[in-house]
Amino acid sequence: MFKGFFGKIWFLGILCSAFAIFLALLGMMYYYLQIEKDDILRQNNLLAQVMTHEIESGYIKGIWPYKTLKMVSDEEEVVFLWIAQPDGKVFWTDDPGIMGKIVQDPFLGITEMQSRDSLYDGQRIKLIAHPLKIELSEKPWTLFLGVSFKQLAKAQMEIMAFSVIFFAIAISFSAFISLYLSGSFTRPLRKLMVGVEAIGQGDLDYHIDVNTKDEISDLAAAFNQTAKKLKETRERDKQISQMKSDFISLAAHQLRTPLSMIKWGLSLIRENVLNEEEKSTVYQKVDASNERMISLVNDLLNVTRIEEGKFDYKFSAGQLTETLQMAVDELRNEADRRKVKLIFNIPSCQLPKIQIDKDKMRIALTNIIENAIKYSLPGGQVEISLICHKSDILITIRDQGVGIPKAEEKRVFEKFFRGSNAVRLETEGSGLGLFMAKNIIEHHGGQISFKSKQNQSTTFFIILSLERQVK
Numbered sequence: 394m395f396k397g398f399f400g401k402i403w404f405l406g407i408l409c410s411a412f413a414i415f416l417a418l419l420g421m422m423y424y425y426l427q428i429e430k431d432d433i434l435r436q437n438n439l440l441a442q443v444m445t446h447e448i449e450s451g452y453i454k455g456i457w458p459y460k461t462l463k464m465v466s467d468e469e470e471v472v473f474l475w476i477a478q479p480d481g482k483v484f485w486t487d488d489p490g491i492m493g494k495i496v497q498d499p500f501l502g503i504t505e506m507q508s509r510d511s512l513y514d515g516q517r518i519k520l521i522a523h524p525l526k527i528e529l530s531e532k533p534w535t536l537f538l539g540v541s542f543k544q545l546a547k548a549q550m551e552i553m554a555f556s557v558i559f560f561a562i563a564i565s566f567s568a569f570i571s572l573y574l575s576g577s578f579t580r581p582l583r584k585l586m587v588g589v590e591a592i593g594q595g596d597l598d599y600h601i602d603v604n605t606k607d608e609i610s611d612l613a614a615a616f617n618q619t620a621k622k623l624k625e626t627r628e629r630d631k632q633i634s635q636m637k638s639d640f641i642s643l644a645a646h647q648l649r650t651p652l653s654m655i656k657w658g659l660s661l662i663r664e665n666v667l668n669e670e671e672k673s674t675v676y677q678k679v680d681a682s683n684e685r686m687i688s689l690v691n692d693l694l695n696v697t698r699i700e701e702g703k704f705d706y707k708f709s710a711g712q713l714t715e716t717l718q719m720a721v722d723e724l725r726n727e728a729d730r731r732k733v734k735l736i737f738n739i740p741s742c743q744l745p746k747i748q749i750d751k752d753k754m755r756i757a758l759t760n761i762i763e764n765a766i767k768y769s770l771p772g773g774q775v776e777i778s779l780i781c782h783k784s785d786i787l788i789t790i791r792d793q794g795v796g797i798p799k800a801e802e803k804r805v806f807e808k809f810f811r812g813s814n815a816v817r818l819e820t821e822g823s824g825l826g827l828f829m830a831k832n833i834i835e836h837h838g839g840q841i842s843f844k845s846k847q848n849q850s851t852t853f854f855i856i857l858s859l860e861r862q863v864k
Contacts, residue, residue: 440465442506445523445536448476463487472518472539476525477501479532498522502532513539581609588616597624654682695756696808696825699832706753706836710746713754713786713857714739717779720758728766734774735766744781747857749837757833758788760826761853765792768815768851788855796847805843806831814847 447461466474466487476485479502481495500507500522511520518539525534581603588601597620603613658679661667667675698704721737728735765775773793780787795814797805804810809824834841838858845851 440538442523444538445525448536449526470541470543472513472516472541473537474539475537477535477537479534484534496537498535498537500537501535503535504533511539517542581613585609585613585616588613592616592620592623597621597627652682652686655679658682693823693825695829699829704753704832704836706750708748708750711749711751711754712744712746713749713788714744714779716749716751716754717758717777717788720755720762721777723755723759724762724766727763728775731766731769732771733766733769735762736774736776738776738778740779740781742781744779744786745859747786747859749857750833753833754837757830758855760830761790761855764826765790765794765851765853768792768794768818770794784859786857786859788857789852790855791850791852793850796849796851797843797845798847802843802845806841 444461444465462474462476462485465471473491474487475483475491475496477496478484481497481501483491483494483496486492500509500520502524503522504524506521506523508519508521511518513520518541521538521540523536523538525536527534584603585601588599591599599620601613601616603610658675661675662672695704718737718739721735725735762775762777769775769792775790775792777791778787778789780789795812795818797812798814801810801812805812806827807824808828810828811824831841834855834857838860840856841853843851843853
């Protein structure tokens with residue numbers, strides 16, 4: 394029953410309550426019995442004084458108050474009543490067997506009232522002695538009054554009976570309160586335990602709902618926060634794992650084609666079955682395949698450097714017009730080969746120089762323009778514009794290609810991502826170009842965004858702040 398935490402708290406609550414109630418009752422009993430005892434002594438002291446006065450008055454008048462003495466001796470709490478002469482001889486008593494006997498007591502002959510605890514016939518009594526001035530020439534007589542504590546014992550039994558009833562009621566009430574309080578304390582702990590077990594079994598979506606506004610509530614909030622972070626870590630691990638799989642798949646797919654082409658070309662050359670013109674064509678294809686492999690490996694290395702923060706930038710004063718022109722010139726042959734018109738609208742005014750890494754910016758612009766060319770249909774065009782505003786420079790690259798599916802727009806700048814329609818149109822591609830472009834542009838303090846209509850066009854917008862302007 395008391396093995397669990399709840400049971401232990403409940404038992405401890407009852408135990409503490411019982412101990413506190415016991416001490417309280419013990420104190421109450423002592424207090425009330427002391428009051429009762431003092432009351433009995435006060436009454437009997439007063440009785441002894443009254444009797445002394447009557448005896449002394451009666452002696453002077455020559456009349457002994459036998460009736461009063463008899464009435465007092467018959468009282469329930471009076472054990473005995475003696476009147477002793479100065480020599481200790483009992484002059485009057487309610488017990489004929491004591492009459493005329495000599496009393497040996499330290500109170501004999503006292504001059505003022507005194508009392509003490511004593512024993513008489515095996516019972517505890519209070520002995521009250523009061524001096525009697527009977528004969529002025531002799532020592533005072535002594536009134537001995539033996540008071541029983543039976544009334545006190547009766548009162549004690551009544552108090553004990555009341556205490557037992559009160560104790561039983563108080564313990565029952567304490568048990569109920571302890572049950573309620575321990576339940577209110579352990580209930581959130583049980584919720585917390587269930588939540589911890591659920592989280593331990595991998596259910597990181599489990600939310601521990603404890604709103605006690607105390608340390609337990611704070612602990613539950615900490616567990617929820619830990620579960621959230623664990624979930625984020627797990628999701629990140631899944632993404633990393635997926636990226637690794639994508640990387641392996643990409644490397645295997647993208648490297649296999651150029652390697653196969655190189656193997657095929659070298660095999661033909663080794664067999665010496667080609668004429669000079671055919672050899673030249675094969676050399677060109679092998680060289681193109683080699684360049685594709687080098688480009689892919691460079692992209693992978695650049696992505697790795699970007700993620701590790703080792704993609705070193707060398708900023709210097711540069712003209713964006715010149716950098717953009719270099720990227721256009723580099724891709725013009727590719728545009729012609731694909732029968733795509735490449736238009737560069739050179740601004741009429743000279744743009745201010747800004748701090749850029751020319752090589753890195755050329756990589757970013759080349760990747761975006763190359764995608765625009767690759768995913769444009771023959772006969773289409775790619776238009777590039779460069780506009781200078783008061784606070785920034787805007788570069789727009791607009792194609793007439795396949796566009797980006799609406800459902801896939803959020804993933805455009807993700808590593809290894811390629812649109813489903815782009816894969817169908819162009820099987821070769823790493824899915825790294827836009828990822829690198831975004832990182833490079835943002836490292837220059839710029840922004841990149843796009844608008845797309847599927848099967849119509851896509852326009853990329855690059856904004857670079859003139860705060861980097863060279864003055």
